[in-house]
Amino acid sequence: MAFARLSALLVLALGAVQINAAITKRVTCASGHVTANAACCALFPVVDKLQSDLFDGAECGEEAHSALRISFHDAIGFSIHGGKGGGADGSILAFNSTELQFHANGGIDDIVAGQFPVFKEIGFLTAGDFLHLAAAVGTANCPGAPRLEFKFGRPPPKAAAPDLTVPEPTDTVTAILERFADAGFAPEEAIALLSSHTIAAADVVDVTIPGTPFDSTAGTFDTQVFLEVLLKGTAFPGNGSQAGEVLSPLAGEMRLQSDFRLSQDPRTACFWQAMVNDQERMMSQFKAAMAKLQVLGQDTRKLIDCSDVVPVPAPFAGPIKFPASFSNADLQLACPQLRFPNIATVAGPAPTVAPVPGS
Ligand code: HEM
Ligand SMILES: *[C@@H]1O[C@H](CO)[C@@H](O)[C@H](O)[C@H]1NC(C)=O
Numbered sequence: 001m002a003f004a005r006l007s008a009l010l011v012l013a014l015g016a017v018q019i020n021a022a023i024t025k026r027v028t029c030a031s032g033h034v035t036a037n038a039a040c041c042a043l044f045p046v047v048d049k050l051q052s053d054l055f056d057g058a059e060c061g062e063e064a065h066s067a068l069r070i071s072f073h074d075a076i077g078f079s080i081h082g083g084k085g086g087g088a089d090g091s092i093l094a095f096n097s098t099e100l101q102f103h104a105n106g107g108i109d110d111i112v113a114g115q116f117p118v119f120k121e122i123g124f125l126t127a128g129d130f131l132h133l134a135a136a137v138g139t140a141n142c143p144g145a146p147r148l149e150f151k152f153g154r155p156p157p158k159a160a161a162p163d164l165t166v167p168e169p170t171d172t173v174t175a176i177l178e179r180f181a182d183a184g185f186a187p188e189e190a191i192a193l194l195s196s197h198t199i200a201a202a203d204v205v206d207v208t209i210p211g212t213p214f215d216s217t218a219g220t221f222d223t224q225v226f227l228e229v230l231l232k233g234t235a236f237p238g239n240g241s242q243a244g245e246v247l248s249p250l251a252g253e254m255r256l257q258s259d260f261r262l263s264q265d266p267r268t269a270c271f272w273q274a275m276v277n278d279q280e281r282m283m284s285q286f287k288a289a290m291a292k293l294q295v296l297g298q299d300t301r302k303l304i305d306c307s308d309v310v311p312v313p314a315p316f317a318g319p320i321k322f323p324a325s326f327s328n329a330d331l332q333l334a335c336p337q338l339r340f341p342n343i344a345t346v347a348g349p350a351p352t353v354a355p356v357p358g359s
């Protein structure tokens, strides 16, 4: 009893010390930026360089999308049970000749080629810090995105991650959820991470139509993808049916089999549906899940919180809408217990979705 009280007091006291430390450590860098820790000052010029050399001047384009995708493919090479890779360590960059051979990393070669020279020029960052900072900065270029955290100080990666850690669109829901669970993520967190597919396009699922987006607003971090994956599919956007692809509702749009199955499976359908038109839910859940993903396998006690170097994303102007000629009648809902939100309809013929340039 007495001991329990003492340790409770100790926890309170330690909490106070940490809060104090956070306050006293705030510094103004030579550049004029204010940050939580002097060590973060070195990162502001890096952010500027990423924006100019990698992201075409702070765009939410293909490089920003791919910077987010590669952070997932890097980090997920990890198991809470051990025996896999080092997690969010940049191994996919440093050991690219190994990891780019893996089937699931198809299309990642472009962003590795884009990032590697910038990584070398910056010089002082480890591959893990570089790659996960780039993901946070690239995502921040997309209106509607949450401001992701950035923790600084990952050691250099020790080895390549093994093959078969990255989920494939051809995988069953059971296999996908088992892989996420093995990396430490619950089904709800897996769906939260898939918010990323709101700023996504495919180059290699159907090689005849590179840059084919997963929703009609690939330059905006909105909940449109959660809506559009629920619409009845009618056609394939390219050269017929490809592995990992199912019928999509719009010309020029690609639907992954995995996204669709997750939207319909009793284990995940309600998490999927709950995202539709709930920008706040998506932002907060995605931010929390990314914060976990981006330090997977790292000793977080040794990392410095440099989240304040990440640019503040523009807000989502909203609201989301049904694509023209679609309405509630076209929905395939698998979570009947959740009331579907009222989504505005748009008049006119169904649009053709334009590819993401640069693919
Ligand atoms: C079930 C899990 C997942 C599967 C099966 C999956 C599959 C895919 C596939 C097949 C592509 C298209 C690749 C191409 O053809 O170029 C893609 C793109 C993408 N994925 Fe995923 N993904 C999953 C989860 C995630 C997660 C957790 C993230 C990030 C947190 C993510 C971020 C992205 C992004 C941003 C793109 C677009 C890249 C670009 O446009 O350049 N994905 N994903
Ligand atoms: C892969 O990494 C090596 C260093 O290990 C580097 O020289 C090479 O340029 C990288 N490949 C690409 C495509 O960037």
Ligand SMILES: *[C@@H]1O[C@H](CO)[C@@H](O)[C@H](O)[C@H]1NC(C)=O
Pocket (backbone or CB within 6 Å): 208, 239, 240
């Ligand atoms: C289109 O698909 C067919 C098989 O369905 C294949 O034989 C053909 O090579 C594909 N065309 C291209 C340009 O990839």
